[in-house]
Amino acid sequence: MTVSNEMRPLLGDEAVALGAIHAGLSGAYSYPGTPATEILEFVQRETRGGPSAREGGVHCTWSANEKVAYEEALGMSYAGRRALVSFKHVGLNVAADPFMNSAVTGIEGGLVVAVADDPGMHSSQNEQDSRVYAGFALIPCLEPADGQQAYEMTAEGLELSERFRVPVMVRLVTRLAHSRSGVRVGTRRAPNPLAPTPEPMGWVLLPSNARRQYDKLVGKQAALAAWSEGCRWNHLELAGARLGGVRLGVIVSGLAHNYYREALAETPAPPTLRIGAYPIPSELCARLVDAVDEVLVIEEGYPVIEQALRGLLGSPRGKLIHGRLDGRVPRTGELNPDVVRAALGLAALPTQRPPALELPTRLPCLCDGCPHIDTYDVIRDLLAPHAGARVFSDIGCYTLAAYPPYNACHSCVDMGASISMASGAAQAGMRPVIATLGDSTFIHSGITPLVDAAHQNLPMTVFILDNSTVGMTGGQETMVNGEGLASLVRGLGVPAEHVHLLRAHRREHEANLEIVRRELAYEGLSVIIPVRECIQTAKK
Amino acid sequence: METNIILCGVGGQGILSISLVIDMTALKQGLAFKQSEVHGMSQRGGSVQSHLRISDRPIWSDLVPRGRGTLILSVEPLESLRYVDLLGPEGAVVTGVEPHVNIPSYPDAERLLDAVASMPQHVLVPAERLARAAGSARAANMVLLGAALPYLGLKAELVEASIAEAFARKGEKVQRVNLDAFRSGRAAGEAYGLCREAGLGGRETRALCSRLAGGVLAPEAAPLWRELFAGPLGAATLELLAGREPGQVGGEPALPRALLDLGQPERLRERLFVARA
Known part of the structure; x- marks a missing residue:
């Protein structure tokens, strides 16, 4: 794609979105999750008021969860149109089933999967590295280092996807997703016409078809490897200086490249292989390894390249490999310019001394006026007579009840796990058992476990905290609220007399406490739905 | 030129709108910029920081390396002291003096301000008071931006144009309040510097500057x-x-x-x- 001289200040997330729009996007799909939320939000802003996808515009709404988002994107691709699906790294776990299988079916219209990893866990439960998933699915992955690359790689990813007929991953990390910089942007390509796949049998993964399709996918690997070796995002510079007296070669990928170049501001660069496209270019790696005595691998996330170089035996062609696995770079956590500087053996820069004062940490907390506060006040009073009682919770603002003064969140594992884990605990004999989750998390992954719990009439009390928004990620719209939620819950098999729609407000405290106390004593399933709009969206 | 700013405050205090104005100005001035934000969980009343780098050469790292920080720009005093180890020896601290107390263990505010005043380069600004005088306490961030102007390497008239642009959507009144806030912040920063140059002590300077009409001396x-x-x-x-x-x-x-x-x-x-x- 050609870029013009128009500069726009864009977050990495926004650059991905605009790259896709300019490459002829017809559908953007997502479920909110930090640090990926701004991708879909930007597509919404940029295409607001435009025509529908059917009429040449962009379809753009939040999906119920990442699996649904992925499958909708896949359907858009099946119809021959270009699609972008985006979510945070753990969202890919939810979408893993269609993700893995879409590599086998192959695609029709270009499909880019933009995944935002969160090394350092600023807003996440783990720091899994999505590049591992791309390798697992046998698809290419592009790893931008800045907004400009995010823009260009996403556009190129849609083309690559059609060229190799596989989904293409664009892997972001928090510091790129949420880093704003000037991006030179191009013009918008027309979308693909509606042209559904002429080979539907390739999409029917019955074993006989699936075997054929999987062979095709494996058969594409040699061409993908050759593409990666010659790709402009992978660059080998063999000329270079010794570093600390050692003939060191450096392999650096994605965002790590920024920290690497920053550290080398006053030091001549050693021989360097920069990787921005996967599969890992093995020829380029071999040429670097042959030219040096030791290799340092700097990558954000898991030691993916480093592990591939080491293999099982640790020392390719007798050369020493340094990186996260030998501790030259910390094994866990986010990279930063200082960590990379130290890994290169460069002395720290002089800094000012912090004050001798002790500075207390300031943890995030529920906002003043938050409806969850009123619900947790009820839960706290309710549990007062039950020492050791546990609350299975979920992912959202209400997880903050794990901190004082509530201390009323005793698990937070993955979307919807509050209900399923409470079920297991109830089966084990724990009493009382409470689950808390938000309305959006319930729609995302709480419905299926609630069907299970209702079918078994398990003795537990489920709170669906209905604030009518996805609060933690900045207030995206949700799908089912209030009476609609109660009616959904009844439809799943929870008896109407044990489904209570309450108003989450301190004026209702005593009345709510009374209802909930009764349900807690009931040896069966109850669902309590405290309703009040999120104070942040109410203020808007 | 290279300016490396650590913007800090508490979730919801509007540090992102300071960044926005600086980014827009950098673009107008033909400078490169990179601004790293943290969203999500930490936004809910916890400590937040944003790294903002401006340069006339390409910028590599999105984060300010330790020792390369040239300015800490903080909405309130406790947060202004958290990232001092990112500052190089010449680095400055510009902070609002009004504490944001949402934790029980918040230290004595005077001791925090004394600690800031013991650093080699610092400007303390009654940002909330001046913002209120300009028409809205929410414009405190623009007061701070004004006080920090000498440390930014940006042209005042371009910053003003960016403020006007950034708040255009919200109507003329909000625009004017934010511009006035920026100007009184500039005056307050200058007043603070004048007092220190004249040899006034830290507490005397703070006490006087906390009373100056429009921040002007x-x-x-x-x-x-x-x-x-x-x-x-x-x-x-x-x-x-x-x-x-x-x-x-x-x-x-x-x-x-x-x-x-x-x-x-x-x-x-x-x-x-x-x-x-």
Whole structure:
């Protein structure tokens, strides 16, 4: 794609979105999750008021969860149109089933999967590295280092996807997703016409078809490897200086490249292989390894390249490999310019001394006026007579009840796990058992476990905290609220007399406490739905 | 030129709109910029920081390396001290003086301000007070931006154009409030510098600057205030300025001159405060 001289200040997330729009996007799909939320939000802003996808515009709404988002994107691709699906790294776990299988079916219209990893866990439960998933699915992955690359790689990813007929991953990390910089942007390509796949049998993964399709996918690997070796995002510079007296070669990928170049501001660069496209270019790696005595691998996330170089035996062609696995770079956590500087053996820069004062940490907390506060006040009073009682919770603002003064969140594992884990605990004999989750998390992954719990009439009390928004990620719209939620819950098999729609407000405290106390004593399933709009969206 | 800013505050205090104005100005001035934000969980009343780098050459790292920080720009004093180890030896701290207390263990605010005042380069600004005087406490971030102007390497008129642009959507009144806030922040930053140059102590400077109408102090006034604080009425003046009684103080030299001529403390109070704050 050609870029013009128009500069726009864009977050990495926004650059991905605009790259896709300019490459002829017809559908953007997502479920909110930090640090990926701004991708879909930007597509919404940029295409607001435009025509529908059917009429040449962009379809753009939040999906119920990442699996649904992925499958909708896949359907858009099946119809021959270009699609972008985006979510945070753990969202890919939810979408893993269609993700893995879409590599086998192959695609029709270009499909880019933009995944935002969160090394350092600023807003996440783990720091899994999505590049591992791309390798697992046998698809290419592009790893931008800045907004400009995010823009260009996403556009190129849609083309690559059609060229190799596989989904293409664009892997972001928090510091790129949420880093704003000037991006030179191009013009918008027309979308693909509606042209559904002429080979539907390739999409029917019955074993006989699936075997054929999987062979095709494996058969594409040699061409993908050759593409990666010659790709402009992978660059080998063999000329270079010794570093600390050692003939060191450096392999650096994605965002790590920024920290690497920053550290080398006053030091001549050693021989360097920069990787921005996967599969890992093995020829380029071999040429670097042959030219040096030791290799340092700097990558954000898991030691993916480093592990591939080491293999099982640790020392390719007798050369020493340094990186996260030998501790030259910390094994866990986010990279930063200082960590990379130290890994290169460069002395720290002089800094000012912090004050001798002790500075207390300031943890995030529920906002003043938050409806969850009123619900947790009820839960706290309710549990007062039950020492050791546990609350299975979920992912959202209400997880903050794990901190004082509530201390009323005793698990937070993955979307919807509050209900399923409470079920297991109830089966084990724990009493009382409470689950808390938000309305959006319930729609995302709480419905299926609630069907299970209702079918078994398990003795537990489920709170669906209905604030009518996805609060933690900045207030995206949700799908089912209030009476609609109660009616959904009844439809799943929870008896109407044990489904209570309450108003989450301190004026209702005593009345709510009374209802909930009764349900807690009931040896069966109850669902309590405290309703009040999120104070942040109410203020808007 | 290279400016490496660590913007800090508490979730919801509007540090992202400071970044937005700086980014827009950098683009207008043809400079490269990178601004790293943290969203999500930490936004809910916890400590937040954003790294913002501006340069006339390409910028590599999205984060400010330790020792390369040139400015900490903080909305409130506790947060201003958290990232001091990112500052290089010449780095400055510009902070609002009003503490944001949402934790029980919040330290004594005066001790925090003394710690900031013990650093080699610092500007303390009554950002909330000046913003309120400009029309809205929410414009405190623009007051801080004004106070930080000398450390940004950006042209004042381009910053003003960016502020006008950034708040255009919200109507003319909001636009004007934010521009006024920016200007009084600039004046307050200059007043603070004048006081320190004239040799006023940290607490005297803070007390005087917390009262200046519109943040403005005439250059000739600063040495006169120093003389006043060193003289027989110094302690009483400081007590009144740092006290709870409302009132503003004029920034022209006539005031300290008149107070120096006053001789006895009885009429100090009525002469000191020109208007109710």
